[in-house]
Amino acid sequence: MEKQTKKVLSFGKDLGKAHQNILIIGAGLCGSLLALRLGQRGYNVSVYEMRPDLRKVDISAGRSINLAFSNRGNKAMKLVGIEDKVKALCIPMNGRMIHDKKGNTSLSNYSGQDYEYINSIARGDLNALLLDEAEKHENVNIYFNKKCKSVDFEKTTALFQDYQTKHEFIEDADVIIATDGAGSAMRKSYYLGKKFLFSFSQDYLTHGYKELSILPKANGDYKAYKNALHIWPRGSFMLIALPNLDGSFTVTLFLSYDEGEYNFNNLTTEVLVLEFFQKEFPDALAIMPNLIDDFFKNPTAPLGTIKCSPWHYKGNTLLMGDAAHAIVPFYGQGMNASFEDVVEFDNVLDQNLESWEATFTAYERARKKDTDAIADLAIDNFHEMKDHVVHPVFQEKRKLEMALEKEFPKEYASKYSLVTFNEDIGYQEAMLKGRAQDKAILNLLSDKLITVDGDLKTTLEKIKQETNAILEDDRIAGLK
């Protein structure tokens, strides 16, 4: 396993071609997609993953963790030519199915367009597909059970430990790209190395999460409506459920660790957990006979946001995906943002800049503003999902937005649509425009200057005018 890649110091035109040995740390969703794309471009790619090969060993311990897959992620699948294969793994979710305390439900669509929806997809299935596709390229090699301990970013080498033999070894490369997730070993080396000014933040919510499940009926059917993301919003906490291909739903409880009548710290007995679900989620409880098992077997995990800068050290090393920008899950954009990283990086490679340093610098400059924005948007959506969705004025806003999107598909897109379905604009632009639009609509509704039943064309004009005024006022206040 002791392997020394040969260092080739050819930059310039060779950047976009081959002769370069690229070491990728982590074969998760982002790393395996990156390996596939760089393999397609002709680079010599070695990927080191700390876990076993998920295609051979079930590392989810029976849990199917699912994710929301949407347009920005799909843009990356198109780039590498596997859009159809991914589509086969997807379950469309057309909207949010909101459950009140009495078990009444109402569907709130994600878009006014029938062809715009998000998808539930199993992390393991998608990761396996990406690994298979990457390994089709003989210039791509993936090594499992190799845990990265640290990276020497001056020397462009990484120290690994073999999980089975415990043997430690060093790998050399022309470039190291770390896609090793929120707990990135390379980011830790940046932080602890103190060789350059490294801005870094880890921000935890007061809430944690726990995965539960709704199993299929005996005949394999879904116990709840299949094509929606189910939400039980309760103001300061919530339950959600996403469908799986096998007829089950993965359910997630988001709850404070230590605040409120019920919280993760005080839900310590079966009686209390049942009491909590009976009171807050009776319709969910009715289809979760396995609740107690799940609740006490599964861990409670924290929800954190990670930002940092710079992502790269000279032209030697680069952070990508969650390693550079981990976000909370409430916009369903974590995986999509990491996939979009690869698309953006690919765009920069197309520019054939003079060096890896120029390439990494250009990539971070183009990309960081957008990953910062989706991190902030994801926190916004935490409050929207658990709380705002039940406010009458918020519901009026969504109703109006659905009508506008349906009537004026070219002229109007809500913040949710800008973020989720408009992959040609960046997250930052989507955030700035989307927030201004939200503010405009909420204030116009509140001041009774527009209504849900008013003439749509007039309403659209008023919203546009008010949105532009808000953006202009902000611009002037920023002295730009």
Next chain:
Amino acid sequence: MEKQTKKVLSFGKDLGKAHQNILIIGAGLCGSLLALRLGQRGYNVSVYEMRPDLRKVDISAGRSINLAFSNRGNKAMKLVGIEDKVKALCIPMNGRMIHDKKGNTSLSNYSGQDYEYINSIARGDLNALLLDEAEKHENVNIYFNKKCKSVDFEKTTALFQDYQTKHEFIEDADVIIATDGAGSAMRKSYYLGKKFLFSFSQDYLTHGYKELSILPKANGDYKAYKNALHIWPRGSFMLIALPNLDGSFTVTLFLSYDEGEYNFNNLTTEVLVLEFFQKEFPDALAIMPNLIDDFFKNPTAPLGTIKCSPWHYKGNTLLMGDAAHAIVPFYGQGMNASFEDVVEFDNVLDQNLESWEATFTAYERARKKDTDAIADLAIDNFHEMKDHVVHPVFQEKRKLEMALEKEFPKEYASKYSLVTFNEDIGYQEAMLKGRAQDKAILNLLSDKLITVDGDLKTTLEKIKQETNAILEDDRIAGLK
């Protein structure tokens, strides 16, 4: 020097009295003030400082580092009864003296009130005074040359190393409060300990700073106007100068590390430094014959913001001052905010809560929103000082605000005044109101709805109305 403080486990009423051994890490401005106040309250206080006693050894290496001292800091001086002694160390600065490229100057006051100004004060003189006052209490002991290596926050013990003997020893206490600055050893123990979810951020500006000086005339007089904070704003960089009691000014250059025509990375020769100053700061250069010496002798230091949470671990340990919230220097509030920490903590002690944990929790809940706000305001002011102050619309705004403050002292206070001279409202409230006011004035001026020469009473009403409308729109958009 091996000392074991006796652990007394009496809470409740004793909290506000004595019998409690409090260990303070760091005898800087915050730590020495805290020791003084807790000494006054009757606690047994031991302070461990890593540097030598600054009253005996000159640790500034000939440099006089000065700070801006204003109302919030003075509130703390009143609390401990040394207001007059501090006043004797102060040089009032009534406004910003702005220097253009040709050497023309204009004074922009900080307030419309003559009695509102900030002060230049030498860090060392103030620290020495606080140490003297603290040591007057026999229940306060201060030990120098003892560097904290780490804190065991479960056991409430701290590991120190004696600077001279290199001997390591452990100190025990009922409570440990770390006031050991931006590089806090205890905060590092929180971060590396991973025993609880610790949100943490370190954010560096792209700019660093370097201290320079304007020495006194041969007769001891000041070479520039004494009672102002001098600024040479140049858009993307700036020079400032604050007066010292000895007739000198401490000058600070804020400049990008690697961007722009001139930056810290490329100013490597005497010729380049002189060329840069000749071009950008000719009037300053004329009174800085010692520029080259200072420039190449003094270090370039980074500018960072640190935020974290929680500040405390149970009732055992607490972070205070820069250790909890280090900010950039552009609002002149770093020391003032740390002093206000002590006032706020003292307020919570007055509540006689049932335990140290309840005390620390209440203190962080009351205080953190305000230290977060001043951190953000300080970044805002970086852009204001180096850039905005030269914009015509900004200058009109300041002119108008001075007139309003003079004419309606009870009814109007600018953002700067709210932050600096209105110590009875918190930083967060000052920020929210101040930002809305700034936005209102800039937009009203830009839309020609108010002018600098208009009727002041009418102008005030328009500003108030617009400010309230902005706050209300934000409230509605936040669905609060």
